[in-house]
Amino acid sequence: MKYYYLFIFISLFHYQVNAQLVLSDIMRGNDFIGNQPYHVLWGPENETIYFRWKKDSLAYKEQHVYHLKTKKIIALDPISQIDLPISGFQTNNNGAYYYQNKKGIYYVQHKGNKLIFQASGNYRLIHVFDENKILLQNGKSYLIFNHQEGTIKELMHFTESTDKEKEMDYLSRQELILFDFLKEEKNKERANSNKIQQATYQKTYPIKNQTIGLFEINSNHNFALFRLDKYAKNTNTEMPSYINKNGHVTLKKARPNVGAKHPTHVIAYLDLNHNKSGEINIAHLPGIKLDPLYLQIYNDTIDLHRSTPKAVIPTQIQFNDFGDKALIEIKSYDNKDRWICIFYTQTKQLECINHQHDDAWIGGPGISGWNMVPGNLNWFPAQDKVFFQSEESGYSHLYSYTLKDKKTTQLTNGKFEIHEAKISQNGEKFYITANKSHPGNRNFYHFHIESKTWTQILAEKGNYEVSISPDEKHIAYRYSYQNKPWEIFLTENKPNVIAAQITHSTTKAFKAYAWRTPEIIQFNNQDNKTVYARLYRPKSEVKNGAAIQFVHGAGYLQNAHHWWSGYYREYMFHNLLCDKGYTVIDIDYSASAGYGRDFRTSIYRHMGKSDLNDQIVGRQFLIENEGIDENRIAIYGGSYGGFITIMALLKYPGQFQCGAAIRSVTDWAHYNDAYTSNILNTPETDSIAFQQSSPIYFANQLEDELLILHGMQDDNVQFQDVVRLNQRFIELGKHTFSLALYPIEPHGFVKSSSWIDEYSRILKLFDAHLTNE
Numbered sequence: 001m002k003y004y005y006l007f008i009f010i011s012l013f014h015y016q017v018n019a020q021l022v023l024s025d026i027m028r029g030n031d032f033i034g035n036q037p038y039h040v041l042w043g044p045e046n047e048t049i050y051f052r053w054k055k056d057s058l059a060y061k062e063q064h065v066y067h068l069k070t071k072k073i074i075a076l077d078p079i080s081q082i083d084l085p086i087s088g089f090q091t092n093n094n095g096a097y098y099y100q101n102k103k104g105i106y107y108v109q110h111k112g113n114k115l116i117f118q119a120s121g122n123y124r125l126i127h128v129f130d131e132n133k134i135l136l137q138n139g140k141s142y143l144i145f146n147h148q149e150g151t152i153k154e155l156m157h158f159t160e161s162t163d164k165e166k167e168m169d170y171l172s173r174q175e176l177i178l179f180d181f182l183k184e185e186k187n188k189e190r191a192n193s194n195k196i197q198q199a200t201y202q203k204t205y206p207i208k209n210q211t212i213g214l215f216e217i218n219s220n221h222n223f224a225l226f227r228l229d230k231y232a233k234n235t236n237t238e239m240p241s242y243i244n245k246n247g248h249v250t251l252k253k254a255r256p257n258v259g260a261k262h263p264t265h266v267i268a269y270l271d272l273n274h275n276k277s278g279e280i281n282i283a284h285l286p287g288i289k290l291d292p293l294y295l296q297i298y299n300d301t302i303d304l305h306r307s308t309p310k311a312v313i314p315t316q317i318q319f320n321d322f323g324d325k326a327l328i329e330i331k332s333y334d335n336k337d338r339w340i341c342i343f344y345t346q347t348k349q350l351e352c353i354n355h356q357h358d359d360a361w362i363g364g365p366g367i368s369g370w371n372m373v374p375g376n377l378n379w380f381p382a383q384d385k386v387f388f389q390s391e392e393s394g395y396s397h398l399y400s401y402t403l404k405d406k407k408t409t410q411l412t413n414g415k416f417e418i419h420e421a422k423i424s425q426n427g428e429k430f431y432i433t434a435n436k437s438h439p440g441n442r443n444f445y446h447f448h449i450e451s452k453t454w455t456q457i458l459a460e461k462g463n464y465e466v467s468i469s470p471d472e473k474h475i476a477y478r479y480s481y482q483n484k485p486w487e488i489f490l491t492e493n494k495p496n497v498i499a500a501q502i503t504h505s506t507t508k509a510f511k512a513y514a515w516r517t518p519e520i521i522q523f524n525n526q527d528n529k530t531v532y533a534r535l536y537r538p539k540s541e542v543k544n545g546a547a548i549q550f551v552h553g554a555g556y557l558q559n560a561h562h563w564w565s566g567y568y569r570e571y572m573f574h575n576l577l578c579d580k581g582y583t584v585i586d587i588d589y590s591a592s593a594g595y596g597r598d599f600r601t602s603i604y605r606h607m608g609k610s611d612l613n614d615q616i617v618g619r620q621f622l623i624e625n626e627g628i629d630e631n632r633i634a635i636y637g638g639s640y641g642g643f644i645t646i647m648a649l650l651k652y653p654g655q656f657q658c659g660a661a662i663r664s665v666t667d668w669a670h671y672n673d674a675y676t677s678n679i680l681n682t683p684e685t686d687s688i689a690f691q692q693s694s695p696i697y698f699a700n701q702l703e704d705e706l707l708i709l710h711g712m713q714d715d716n717v718q719f720q721d722v723v724r725l726n727q728r729f730i731e732l733g734k735h736t737f738s739l740a741l742y743p744i745e746p747h748g749f750v751k752s753s754s755w756i757d758e759y760s761r762i763l764k765l766f767d768a769h770l771t772n773e
């Protein structure tokens with residue numbers, strides 16, 4: 001009898017770890033895998049960890065809390081969730097915490113919390129000072145609330161300045177011109193209005209058709225800096241929606257195309273002690289009056305010097321602890337310049353302490369390739385010293401600048417990137433996440449500033465997304481590996497300590513299959529740069545000699561890494577392909593994230609060149625090293641990956657037997673401005689870059705089988721893209737393409753039925769053209 005039970009156990013175990021993958025199962029995504037936890041946030045008392053975790057279909061049960069003492073996870077009910085902070089916790093230097101929820105603003109100290117402010121209206125907690133004071137915003141008013149005294153005082157108010165005469169109709173303006181008594185009444189009305197305004201708001205700043213983009217006030221409550229924005233009118237694209245409740249076709253507004261007009265911004269100040277205000281002059285910043293170098297391609301005698309500053313956007317303002325200086329980051333809208341500046345409140349002068357310029361575009365971790373997104377920079381605690389990140393060395397690293405001796409020091413260095421860096425409360429070290437050990441890892445370190453030494457805290461292969469407790473003694477982190485989805489762990493914030501796993505997310509169905517750990521390989525591309533890739537090998541007994549090349553999306557994204565891929569459906573699909581005998585390669589092509597500045601900008605002005613060449617070199621790698629038949633290789637990908645797929649078939653006919661292009665850009669002049677203008681500039685100023693980068697201009701070279709799949713509600717890469725390419729193919733008499741449409745799907749599909757249909761068609765394409773099936 002014992003042997004009988006043992007046989008049953010062994011048989012069940014054998015079945016569990018050798019379960020066969022079914023396409024309709026894996027295309028259910030996280031419903032098949034198990035939903036992983038995310039958005040980890042420490043409670044202010046260091047004893048609780050909040051996170052989101054969708055364990056069932058009831059959305060209101062998504063918010064959870066873990067208690068360190070009881071080691072229990074509790075799903076918060078809707079009433080309890082009302083008490084959660086809207087935007088995290090803020091602290092002052094005395095160790096007191098404040099947060100705002102739907103009830104009001106709370107003060108937390110010594111493990112107790114107290115509701116200190118509850119008022120009608122749109123009051124919002126903006127900033128926490130010491131001495132029991134917080135900064136509130138209510139519309140265009142900014143106020144200081146002293147919760148110990150229970151007093152509230154308005155610091156300043158923005159007033160809308162309008163020209164009412166211009167808003168008058170013709171007859172009203174005519175009467176005012178013709179009759180003196182109406183003029184006298186109008187002048188009295190103006191005088192009374194000014195008196196009322198001055199009596200109500202002693203410290204005001206007039207704005208006209210502007211919005212308040214940034215607002216900061218110093219620790220002394222006597223000086224405010226702010227950014228005022230004026231948005232240009234742009235022509236939005238429109239998308240038809242074909243399936244609606246009323247049975248009619250409706251039009252939806254979507255984004256403008258590349259080349260859209262940029263907003264205009266000014267940085268202004270209000271000296272609250274002296275009630276003086278003004279705009280900050282930026283015209284002296286180095287390079288701000290220089291046009292981009294690429295313009296000389298069209299006119300080699302052009303003078304790049306401008307008479308006025310180029311369009312810029314201030315992205316952040318940070319006052320120092322003393323309140324007499326502010327750190328200001330400014331980026332150009334062409335994204336070729338970034339200025340880090342110090343503003344002196346006494347002299348009202350702006351000094352540039354670091355100017356970063358790239359003839360391609362500014363970007364990288366801690367810097368951001370999006371010109372409206374702030375980078376990682378701040379003051380050292382209680383010092384006239386700042387830190388920031390820069391790609392000056394070719395990789396994103398930390399730098400410091402000391403105001404006293406005007407000295408810049410590179411703190412970290414090497415052929416790796418600092419992905420996240422946070423300074424400790426005492427200012428002695430940074431808490432850093434970096435790919436120091438391997439481009440495909442994100443490990444967690446302590447970097448000691450004075451000695452410039454590293455202490456590795458979390459060292460395994462994979463990715464650590466770390467959240468540090470308020471007292472800096474513990475860390476809660478999400479961790480994942482190539483075949484292990486994200487889970488939350490807890491440990492002390494020091495080396496060589498065993499971590500406790502808090503969550504267990506994967507389903508029995510997911511755990512029943514022995515998921516592959518693809519090998520991270522590398523090869524040199526045509527520019528002699530090292531390219532990394534994931535390689536999925538089938539077992540020798542089922543290997544069929546055919547291969548699939550997957551192309552990740554976004555361009556600036558990393559997928560040849562050691563952690564759980566954001567392309568988790570594709571990861572599972574690649575396992576299924578291997579089971580069928582296919583070899584799969586997933587290349588981090590030129591412009592992918594994680595490999596430094598030169599790799600990132602290698603596609604400047606020519607998408608579909610170096611990035612596509614890496615796919616061609618990868619194809620040759622498969623033939624020479626993996627025994628792949630050169631006549632049985634396919635390529636597929638989505639978004640940027642779909643673009644590369646189409647370009648591969650058009651520019652290298654005969655190299656791939658077929659391709660599947662999902663949600664693909666076919667003409668970059670029809671994509672958005674923020675992404676496209678970084679890489680290709682604008683169609684009006686750099687038409688060559690757009691033409692040599694857009695598949696639609698190479699449509700006449702289609703020979704191999706191309707399957708195009710696209711969601712008709714895609715407001716990112718819009719359906720029009722593939723419609724235009726489809727029409728071009730028709731006019732050119734091409735017959736080796738087909739189009740699969742998904743009427744209700746956006747850029748990232750929502751319905752499992754659409755995912756299943758899409759990948760069933762892709763699998764059928766591969767089997768038909770690469771095997772005898």
